[in-house]
Amino acid sequence: MTRGSIEIRENITSTFDLCEISTGLRDHLGLSKNIHALKISCGMHTVSCPIVFIDEEDLSLSLTTSMFEELHLPHHTLSLQGQLVNQKHLKLGPIIGLLTEVKGKDHNVHFGSIHEFCRELATFCYNNGCFFYIFSFSSYNKEKMLGYCFFQDKWVKTTVPYPDVVHNRIHSRKLEKSKTFLELTTDLIENKIPYFNDRFLNKWEVHQILSANEHLLPFLPxxxxxxxxxxxxxxxxxxxxxxxxxxxxxxxxxxxxxxxxxxxxxxxxxxxxxxxxxxxxxxxxxxxxxxxxxxxxxxxxxxxTIQLKSYNNRTLDFRFLCHKKDRHQWKVTSAVARVSADQQFVANLARGGEIHKTKELLQELFGEKEALHLRKLLAELSIEIVEVICIQAGGEFGEFGIDLALDEDGHPWIIEVNTKPSKSEDDLKTGKVRPSAKSIINYCQFLYDQK
CATH class of the missing domain: 3.30.720 (Signal recognition particle alu RNA binding heterodimer, srp9/1)
Known part of the structure; x- marks a missing residue:
């Protein structure tokens, strides 16, 4: 199976359904020169049509307006990966849907605390041949999905293909326990569509899972x-x-x-x-x-309450963001130190906390050599935690935010585990696409490839 990133254009002048394929794309995919018809699929939608080869070096595919509509694609030029399943079937994708609450409408649409993060996901997808959109419970329809695509620097509501992979970023635990959510996820399961993160885990459930593993007990309050x-x-x-x-x-x-x-x-x-x-x-x-x-x-x-190491007499903890690379392997994508606001006993940014660089803060508190050891220890503990939870909690998880702290002796303590970590705390802002955004899309790509 060969993959290439294809520019998909809409041919609005053709009077009948005909697919135009560049010779560059034909050679890249390994299509036979003698093929005269092709089945093209996108999400769960397919179209069959005659094809002609156009003498162009770029990787391009021109479809008629009616074919765009049959594939549920928005009417503008797209860049998508192409997988040649066999000599008669070209699959376009992956189609990645992010499920969350949508506020406002038209040009004032907003995705709450992950709004800016969604833009990063869309940007990374556009540059890597993935089709990305945001959808909500109200826009979910197996026959005709509606979603928000990022186009020309704004979110546009349009018809979109049924997803190949879904990232669950519902923020409300109540909504996640609703009949609507159950019906939606049942549809995804029936259609063999992987989705993550599976659900919220409450603090008591996490504590029970971790405390059942003897090697983690020394780190649990x-x-x-x-x-x-x-x-x-x-x-x-x-x-x-x-x-x-x-x-x-x-x-x-x-x-x-x-x-x-x-x-x-x-x-x-x-x-x-x-x-x-x-x-x-x-x-x-x-x-x-x-x-x-x-x-x-x-x-x-x-x-x-553990007597923890503080910073300038303020509460200090560390957020380690972990992402799944493939079926079994996890990695630490980013780590930040969080320092509470004055007179606050929690370090969350939502409560006025500040983000610091982990390496620099650890060096200031413990010295360069010990800081290196502690950073490695905290990272290893984070991976241990997510591996244990994934095995015992059930469901598909691809991202965790692990909150850890150190006591005066440098001993680590597990503070909290987040299945849908805040996107304002995962990295120091750089103005670029964050590693966490890239890691989420890379895991979506992995799940798509496994299908």
Missing amino acids: ESELLESKSILKNMLFKKKDLFIKPINGSQGKRIFRVKQIDENQYHLDFTTFSGDINNEYQSFEELFKTLYPRVKKEGFLLQE
Whole structure:
């Protein structure tokens, strides 16, 4: 099977369906000079037509307007890879769809926190012979897909081919558990369309998976599911300092930190909660009375507070972004250090944190030689984590954001695992297509090739 990147043009002057193929493309693909007809497929759409060879050196393919419509392609020149399945069948692709929430309409369409990242994905796809578009639940239709393509520096809603691969970037856990999502993913499975990341993983699920692996236990803070008042009281008495985190939380939202100062004194800190909340309490009952209305409706995790290495008296952690290369291999694509805003106990950018270069910050804190060792240790631990989760969580995953921290002795601790990591925290902005964008499309390409 041979692949080449083809310029696909629309022939608007032809009065009947005829495919014009350059001699350069014919020779590149290894097409016989005696072939007179060809089946062309794109996504799950196909068209059969007579062909003629045009004496041109470039790799080009001209299709009529009706053929563009049968293949569900937008009406402008495209650059797509071509795979010659056999001497009578040319496959165009890959067709990559990104599923997310779409806000606004027409020229004011927006894809939320991943808007700029989507542009990078589209740019990289355009330069590498992939067809990329954004779609939502409302635009999904097996018979006639609608999607947003990046064309002439803007997002344009148009008819698009059914995807070969789907990247799931739904941000809402509620939407991901909806009947609509189940119906869509059932369609993808029935049509043998791979999609990733499979789903959100909550903090308790991740903790259970990782804690079942003995070699990872030394890196895990002790954690419990907040199922009763007595569990909180007993763990607080034992540890004196706890985080209380929503198991389905993200971006450092709705996190409590509670300290038992002495037998009848408690201190409470928090990130984002409405209403008046006191910081000091004179009894556990008083403290719990404040906490209970805010934790009763959803699952929360109790996690011991580790005394971590700080930077300029601010909370410090590290985000390691990992991407899958093929069926079994993972790589660290980028790593950044995150330093919290003043008076904040989480380092997330959403809470005012700052990004620093991992190498430089580690060298400043631990010295050059130890920094090299720690960077390698954190990277290896990140790969260990994603490999374990992929084996035991089920589903297809191609990207993880791993949040790690170091204590005063340089010992690593696992803070959090993100299946849909923020795109504002994965790298220092360079104005170019980020490695994470390239890695996602490369994995889409791998999944496409496996089909």
